[in-house]
Amino acid sequence: MTDQLTHDPVVGDGPNEPESAVAVRVRLAETLEATSTPKRKRRFLWLWIAGGVLVLLLGAALTLLIAPGTTVAGVPVGGLPPSIAANVVSQRLSDASISVNGTRMTGSELGVSVDAGALTNKALADRPLWNLGAWFGAPIEAPVTLEAGKADKALQQALPSLYTKPTDASVRFVNGTYVVKPAAPGIRVNTAALAQSLQRAFSRDIDHVAVQTTKTDALPPISTGTAEATAKKLGGMLDTIGFYVGTERTVPVAPDVAASWLTVTSHDSTGSFSITADQKKIQTAVDALPGQVNRQPANAQNIVNSAGEVLRVETAGQTGRTLGSTGGVAAAFATQLSDGNAEYSLPVTETPFQTTNLQRSIDVNLSTQTLSMIQNGVVVGSWAISSGLPGTPTPTGHFTVRDHIRVQTMSSTQYGYVVPNVQWVMYFDYNGDAFHGVYWHDNFGHPMSHGCVGMPISLAQQLYDWTPDGTQVYVH
Template sequence: MTDLATEERADEAGRDIGVPEEPAYAWAPAEPRPRKSRKGLWIGLTAGIAAIAVVASSLILLAPGTAVAGVGIGFLTPGAAVDTIRQRLADTTVVITGEGGDAVVTGADLGASVDAEAMVQAAYAEHPLWNVTSWFPESTAAAVTIDEQTATSALRAEAPQLYTDPVDATLAFDETANAYVAQPAEPGTGIDVEALRAALEDAFASGQTRVEIAPSTAPVDAELPTYVAESTADRLNTMLATAGFYVGDERVVPVSPAVAASWLEVSPSGEGTFEIAADAAAIGKIVPTLAASVDRDPVKAVVVTDSSGEVLREVTPGVSGRVLGETNGIADEFAAQLATGDARYQLPVKETDFATTALERRVEVDLGAQTLYMFENDAVVRSFPISSGLAETPTQQGHFRVFAFVPIQDMGCFPGAPYCTADIPWVAYFNGDQAFHGAYWHNNFGNPMSHGCVNMPIPTAKALYDWLEVGTEVWIHA
């Protein structure tokens, strides 16, 4: 028998129910392989990274408990530590009690600062986080500095009643003394900034963020102190003493102190000094008068020489001629120069050389004629009779030079001398102890009379004495 259900299915499928159907086979789909769990790996990586981070941070952080001037900087990087220290100091409050009326300023108002970088570097070098043996060290002190100008400005604004203004030194030209005179400065008073700084430093070192102090006072210097005014007065008075228009070292046009002072304006510079300015227009009024004092003709030089041209004496010094140069711009240039403290203005001039006249002088004594001749440039300018040495004490012949002058002296007045003549005037030696000189004991000139000297009337001897020079050539011949 055929199973009814089978038949029914065969009928429904339109198949021949009389033919049995071959069995059919199919593979069941493979089940997926179980996935490996990576949870342990991720947990390990995270822990490793965390461990590296901890180690790395320990290398750049400060140890716990580290403090500078009472400011805790533990577990901070050096950069953050520097900022923390600076901020704490800037925020520290100072209350000025008493007459100050409880004025309040901060470290920032006072321009307070510490060398935070250096302190943090030192702290980090000794107390890094990784070195557990350096944890919780004692706090280190900090030196606080204050910007005095900033602090004074803030304190004056908060407690003006604690300040009296100083009086600056001044300068003025005294017409009676013809000089600049300094008026001394007078100091003011104000809060002692150093005492305030010390109080702020103590408070900061102890970790306080607020400190109250009763202020002490200190002198407040003037912006223009007395010594500046006095030194400027000295400088100005030196200028007044030398003021003028110069050619080289010659002050050809002096400027009086009163006139020079009238050109100058001396005022505070705003930087604790005095500023000097000069009025170019006032200087310009004197410029047109300069040529009259500067221009001059050359002056000829006159010299005495020997026969070889060697100068024995300058009779008249030569002076170069000169003419004032371009005057445009002198007033402005001198004004600018005065502002620098230099009152010696060098004028532009054109110079011309001077000529020189040489007087070649020599003396000739003719023993045969008993006459002396004075030559100048080979011309006899004067001749007169003389008395030379006697036969037993002759005047020596030859070429000599004058070498010494004595206005009056005794001759031969020593033990054993054959003669003694006192007060012989106008003596000019030319050969050992032989000389030209005046004779008052005879009037027999034109004949030998002496012990070897060449003597002549006293007025004539004076004229020769004044005409001769050391080195004048002398020729004695028969």
């Protein structure tokens, strides 16, 4: 039974003989030797790796960290990399308790800031941790800025007695023109000076910051210069405003009417004025345009000489006009006025006029003692005159009217006469011979003068008005 239990067969290949005690000890010793030696080698390897890492970390620290004892804007940043140091500086300045004229405020309320990133980067460049000579160096003073709007708002709430509100310049329409009321400056805290005081205070002790304010002018958003420029612009618009046909201001708009269309609004946010126009008020003027613009053509008449040269425009020609559709005119003009353009071009169809030339001349017949006004070859007026006496005859030939004189004194030392108040005088040569009215005799139809052609005063005026300079005269 015992043998059977001791020597039970085992499934496998070959005999299942029991291992001797000696063999077991030998195998165990070999196994222990094989496993113990590599473990000792690996332990030393890890020690070398750990040491190398420490060296690398120490080297990095020496080059990437700021030297101990360094302060930026009063904030200690020694032993920190620049990125973390920048955040620390910004946060400390934001949280700093500041006494302004004895009133407690925070850096955040004043919008205090410095260029922390640039300052800490420079601190590392100038004072790396490896440079023992840079340890505990002088404080780095940081240029401080204040967020102007934020600082002013906070200071005005905390210290209202330091502020006087400025007055904007304004533009108003008075007695037909736009006038300016000048701006008036107020008083405010000088935030630029306050920033410099904070800069010095932070460098001394960021935990105990106390500064005093100074005052400066508070300039209004809308300056006098801006108002004057706007008034000038509006004045120019009043000078030209109207509805135009071509270059003609066919329908002017009175200044007070134009001003009633316009609204001038100031904008503190931009320091400027804007101009808007009331479309409904403009529409009232647009509705009246047809009666002011539409017209029939008027033909022209020119007085000419025999060569066709225009001596005088007797009747100016005028084109006919028909106004087109006015739908949308009021809206378009309102937009133009908002942009400063006061000249609106109307849609108009024009009809040209005709021109008639009137060729005029004067015929003096010494034989019959008559004068005739001739127009386009037709006698349009004729009457008796008094020409020169035989001793002082009126010259014959072709002449040209060269001068018109309403009234004058005629005199001659040669013939010894002085005649005042001679009216409607027209000279036709350079020897003093003229057409004129006569009040000292009524013997017309007979020679009576020293060469002039005299006639009744009323007829002399008719001839004077009918005859332009340059009219041809034929005396025979």
